[in-house]
Amino acid sequence: MTALVSLVVAEHDHASIKPATLNTVTAALACGGEVHVLVAGANAAEAAKAAAQIAGVTKVIAADSPSLAENLAENVAAQVLAIASNYSHILFPSTANGKNVAPRVAAKLDVAQISDITKVDSPDTFERPIYAGNAIATVQSSDATKVITVRTTGFDAASATGGSAAIETAEGVADSGKSAFVGREVTKSERPELTAAKIIVSGGRALGSAEKFTEVMAPLADKLNAGLGASRAAVDAGYAPNDWQVGQTGKIVAPQLYIAAGISGAIQHLAGMKDSKVIVAINKDEEAPIFSVADYGLVADLFVAVPELVKAL
Ligand SMILES: Cc1cc2nc3c(=O)[nH]c(=O)nc-3n(C[C@H](O)[C@H](O)[C@H](O)COP(=O)(O)OP(=O)(O)OC[C@H]3O[C@@H](n4cnc5c(N)ncnc54)[C@H](O)[C@@H]3O)c2cc1C
Numbered sequence: 001m002t003a004l005v006s007l008v009v010a011e012h013d014h015a016s017i018k019p020a021t022l023n024t025v026t027a028a029l030a031c032g033g034e035v036h037v038l039v040a041g042a043n044a045a046e047a048a049k050a051a052a053q054i055a056g057v058t059k060v061i062a063a064d065s066p067s068l069a070e071n072l073a074e075n076v077a078a079q080v081l082a083i084a085s086n087y088s089h090i091l092f093p094s095t096a097n098g099k100n101v102a103p104r105v106a107a108k109l110d111v112a113q114i115s116d117i118t119k120v121d122s123p124d125t126f127e128r129p130i131y132a133g134n135a136i137a138t139v140q141s142s143d144a145t146k147v148i149t150v151r152t153t154g155f156d157a158a159s160a161t162g163g164s165a166a167i168e169t170a171e172g173v174a175d176s177g178k179s180a181f182v183g184r185e186v187t188k189s190e191r192p193e194l195t196a197a198k199i200i201v202s203g204g205r206a207l208g209s210a211e212k213f214t215e216v217m218a219p220l221a222d223k224l225n226a227g228l229g230a231s232r233a234a235v236d237a238g239y240a241p242n243d244w245q246v247g248q249t250g251k252i253v254a255p256q257l258y259i260a261a262g263i264s265g266a267i268q269h270l271a272g273m274k275d276s277k278v279i280v281a282i283n284k285d286e287e288a289p290i291f292s293v294a295d296y297g298l299v300a301d302l303f304v305a306v307p308e309l310v311k312a313l
Contacts, residue, residue, distance in 0.1 A: 003033065005034045005086065005087050006028035006031050006087065007083070007084075007087040008025050008038070009091070009101065010047065011093050011097055011098065012041060012044065014044040014046070014069075017054070018095075019157060020093035020098075020152045022158045022159075023093065023155040023156065024098075024150045027117065027154075029158070030155075031120055033123075034058045036057065036060070036165075038079070040063045040076050040079040040172075041062075042067075043064065044062065044064055048167050050160070051165070052167050053161050055160075057158075057165040064169070067174060068172055070184075072180075073097075074104070074179050078176060079170075079173045081105060084109060090146070090148070091149075093149070094149040095152075098150075111145050112143060112147075114141055115149050116150075116151045117148055118155075121138065125138060126141075129271075133271040152195070187243060191221060191227050196227075197226060197253070198257070199225065199227070200228070200258050201220050201259040202263060203216070203230055203263070204233060204234050204262040204263030205234055205264075208239070209239060210240070213239040216261075219307075219310045220259070226259075228240070228244055229251075230244040231266075232247055232268065235250075249268065253273055254273075254275040256276075256278065257276070261282045261302040263281070263290055265293065269290075270289075274293050281297045281298070282297075283299065283302075
């Protein structure tokens with residue numbers, strides 16, 4: 001097909017649209033042409049209505065089926081494939097969900113997936129970070145359908161309101177029978193989720209124990225209504241839970257403010273946070289590489305500096 005029409009596969013909880021969808025819509029708009037959003041869910045009319053409000057979206061395709069209730073990748077991929085021939089571009093947010101579905105779609109369409117794009121140069125040319133963000137690859141694809149995952153921190157969020165897209169229903173796919181939903185254990189936290197947090201405070205190995213991590217870092221996060229992050233060294237040592245890890249093998253974040261305390265700034269950590277708008281580093285070693293990306297650096301003992309900061313806020 002020649003006309004440019006992009007399909008964004010929405011990330012949602014059946015009632016509302018998750019923020020990662022909004023950044024993905026911005027990437028889709030940059031591909032040129034119309035942007036449609038697929039809401040594949042069960043009793044997800046509210047999510048479809050929310051998707052129709054997103055600025056720049058011209059059509060929402062609502063596929064409703066019990067088979068789509070738990071986001072099983074096999075079923076969602078089949079739903080995307082059922083309408084894939086209408087599209088020049090199919091975009092997923094580069095989230096755990098998106099990365100679970102996109103490769104299945106690309107494989108079935110026999111095209112190369114274009115992963116983790118941070119910029120659209122033209123409808124067939126994209127930029128993506130490689131080597132933990134130390135180089136940018138410019139990738140041109142000659143495939144008929146571009147199947148893309150979008151690094152959400154690379155694109156501003158489209159406005160969640162202001163649009164008035166038509167909602168079209170599509171028949172929901174039958175259950176593939178290849179996988180079954182068994183259960184879900186969800187971490188409940190009062191704090192903002194890392195990838196959506198406007199402010200993140202992160203601690204490193206220097207904290208020394210889980211008790212100290214909580215005692216020193218949590219009050220600062222509470223004061224700033226921030227998400228809590230950690231370096232891999234802190235996670236591996238058991239000072240912080242796994243889903244707090246920021247970096248190449250953790251979460252990629254770009255909050256308005258990132259405060260790193262007792263983190264050296266290894267390239268694998270920087271890969272996950274260096275696009276943050278303002279970076280503050282607290283480290284007792286003035287040579288620590290974290291200072292090379294910091295907007296504000298404080299050479300100090302974090303066990304003194306962080307409580308003082310909390311008191312001053
Ligand atoms: C394939 C691969 C993937 C990886 N992925 C990740 C990843 O996703 N995320 C990640 O973070 N790392 C990752 N790493 C690990 C990374 O290389 C580093 O080992 C890790 O980031 C170091 O964590 P850290 O800065 O907390 O610890 P350290 O490097 O030990 O640094 C501790 C810092 O605390 C400072 N300090 C000590 N005491 C105090 C004090 N009292 N007050 C103030 N400062 C103090 C020290 O000066 C030092 O700079 C990865 C590594 C590999 C090989």
